[in-house]
Amino acid sequence: xxxxxxxxxxxxxxxxxxxxxxxxxxxxxxxxxNFLGTSYQTNNMLIGNDQFAVLHIExxxxxxxxxxDRVVHHSRLLLIGDYGWYNQIKAPPHPSExxxxxxxWHGRVDCHNMAFLDSHVKFLNIRKGFYVTDKYSMVxxxxxxxxxxxxxxxx
Numbered sequence: 001x002x003x004x005x006x007x008x009x010x011x012x013x014x015x016x017x018x019x020x021x022x023x024x025x026x027x028x029x030x031x032x033x034n035f036l037g038t039s040y041q042t043n044n045m046l047i048g049n050d051q052f053a054v055l056h057i058e059x060x061x062x063x064x065x066x067x068x069d070r071v072v073h074h075s076r077l078l079l080i081g082d083y084g085w086y087n088q089i090k091a092p093p094h095p096s097e098x099x100x101x102x103x104x105w106h107g108r109v110d111c112h113n114m115a116f117l118d119s120h121v122k123f124l125n126i127r128k129g130f131y132v133t134d135k136y137s138m139v140x141x142x143x144x145x146x147x148x149x150x151x152x153x154x155x
């Protein structure tokens with residue numbers, strides 16, 4: 001990295017111009033980038049940092065064997081998206097309607113810019129608690145789709 005590289009000013013790829021904040025536990029008007037160093041959230045089912053739910057634990061057991069040929073739906077597997085998308089999957093209820101409005105960066109309820117494994121990006125509605133749909137999947141292993149759908153049916 002060049003000596004004059006300034007991560008705050010030169011790494012704008014981590015900042016979304018739509019970032020309006022709405023990060024739970026932080027000041028509502030503060031941008032996600034200011035707290036997290038990025039305006040985006042990775043699909044945590046791909047990085048193994050969540051051990052709180054049965055589905056996450058089952059994914060984590062298999063992550064060491066994750067290869068491209070094990071992912072059958074490259075065009076559906078979510079990699080990363082606007083920070084607010086993750087709140088749709090598992091965050092606790094929004095503290096207020098004002099907060100919810102701030103987390104909707106693009107003016108459409110529960111819709112976020114999402115990047116997929118096959119490298120396409122799409123503005124997509126993310127349904128709270130839904131890990132596998134006909135449009136996206138957070139789960140990289142097809143053998144766990146059934147478990148994900150069972151969990152979704154309980155919503």
